[in-house]
Amino acid sequence: MRIKNTWISGLGIPLTSIFLGLLVGAIIMLLSGFDPISNYVNMFTGALGSANAIGEVLRSATPLMLTALGFAVANYAGFFNIGLAGQALVGWLASVAFANAFPGLPSILIIPGALIVAALAGAFWSGLAGYFRAYFGANEVITTIMLNYIALYATNAIVKAYMTVGDGDYSKMIPKAARLRTPFLEQLTQNSTFHYGIILSVLAVFFIAWLLKKTTLGFEIRAVGMSEDASRYAGMSPKRTIMASMLISGALCGLGGAMEGLGNFQNIIVNTALPSIGFDGMSVALLAAGSPIGILFAALLFGTLSIGGLNISIAATTPPEITSIVVASIIFFVGANYIIRYWFAKLRKPAKPTASTPVPPAATDTKEVHS
Template identity: 45%
Template sequence: MSSNKFINLLVPIISLLLGLIAGAIIMVGFGYNAVEGFKALWNGAFGDIYFIGETVRQITPYIFSGLAVAFAFRTGLFNIGVEGQVIVGWLAAVWVGVAFDLPMIVHLPLAIAAAAIAGAIWGFIPGLLKAKLRVHEVIVTIMLNYTALYIANHLVRNVITDKGDRTESISSSASLKSQWLMEFTQYSTMHMGIILALIAAVFMWFYLEKTTKGFELRAVGFNQHASKYAGMNVEKNIILAMVISGAFGGLAGAMEGLGTFGYMSVQSGFTNIGFDGIAVALLGGNTALGVVLAAGLFGSLKVGALNMPVAGVPTELVDIIVALIIFFVASGYIIRWFLSRMKRRENK
């Protein structure tokens, strides 16, 4: 392993450790028992098969949203609109799940595809504006988050229902839930979506690293002018990158609509799945494997935090720990500088 790859691997690990240490210091500073707090956190995430099922369920949409952000980053784009893509994907999946009565072999794939297409369309808009008019994708994607939220709420209230606050439950033929899996995990909310999430991670790795089109997308992200000089269609690749990124975001929404909840309700605010995906991608180094591991961490923290009041520790401290981890990852250049200095000293 080269020194650069080794350092790239160490940075998120050190950031995680620093975040946990800082979190422990904060707990002690406020008079809480850090050991008991982290013990309760662990038990809340992995204490028994039920909690493991809940943790895996939480990890599933994080993998998709992390892949959405990471895919865009790897191609030189900043998809801050994954939250909006999650919402439209959730809505599209539930609408298909409610509106049609089909065999599962047709119904479930159709609902999943609808979510991916809805997210892809929501990614296509900023991609097109970026490619044709050079409108910065960060601005457009942020605006589309709010557009998705209010359009989805309007459709739930006035189209899918008659002034209702939530849709009907989807048909069982469109559900990702599995009876044997529910029984195995003591009736947790875990569903089969985790398999799709892992397949998506493999797809992203293979597409970006092993295909010609993936090389083109990365090349355009690295240097648009050089890519254009080499004969690549820069505009087409920008749009394609945002479409694929948006499809991942839409699939994250499908995990909620077809798996966790089985319906969609009027949202009083954002789900935060898309925004958490930014942190997942950042901690995962924008790689497929890194995203899966980072999603595992964030999902474990989110679910485990619910058990921390057992030790007398408020759940808000987990949000502080997550924020500290992100802070140390964002300050990774300091860690890199320190590791580089250590390496130079060893070589002297």
């Protein structure tokens, strides 16, 4: 399950995924008796047709960029982090708790403070899974899934026990100084929930791109992910590197959660399910084939789909369930882009060598071994 970053996956594959997703969505709408064309027109005008819509799209993409980067960093080291949602949730909780604990602080202190606490909380949560994997060989897929549930129920318990107002299911709002949404931005985007967090997300995109490409740590992360044996030979420590990548991954997810806490919701609610920014972040990272810059665009696309999707059911009689199916089928093809990649590979080398020149088993394409 490694992300491969070649030119073909750079653009051809994501676009094919999106097209196939829209196609399947259209077929489902036709079968259910709804008009796909008008619905898709509604979807795109709903996402891009007004300043408010654009603000909502950007707001929705903001945490996705962070969780997707989190997934990508861990994945480069060969770690399949499914715990994005849990790590984001503890980050969300930490940011709100910090902001509410120090209501008197000015913005210049309370916002960085809340962000740092959120990043640390997320890093701690992913670090647990990283530690178990690096030092005890525990499968990270299982540990991160389980840590997701622990995060969900523990967070809910903490919110109910210590943070709710009266017997409500949500905490009190964070102080004004900690809010990333401002009257100025609301004015600019016709009262959307757009907030300053997007600056952090975009900075994170470029920071992670730089980290992976230009730093020795990034080099180690990529080398360990591609060949643990060769990196050990080169004197790297796979354990330490896996830990480092997991801590970075969790910190990014924690920041993603803080975007919900300080920006979107401005408080924390008792969640009935894990926040969707976790699994959506994974899809974004897969669609972008791990490229940080690609994640920037893939997150915007996801924002467009989810905000535009809302408008289908508002503007037409199409029930919201249909909208969900359309969005889900696009995400499905994005997630299943391995299949599309496989088709692309087949198209490129259609004929097999004839039987007269058998290939020795030892000389089979070693490039594919690591994929």
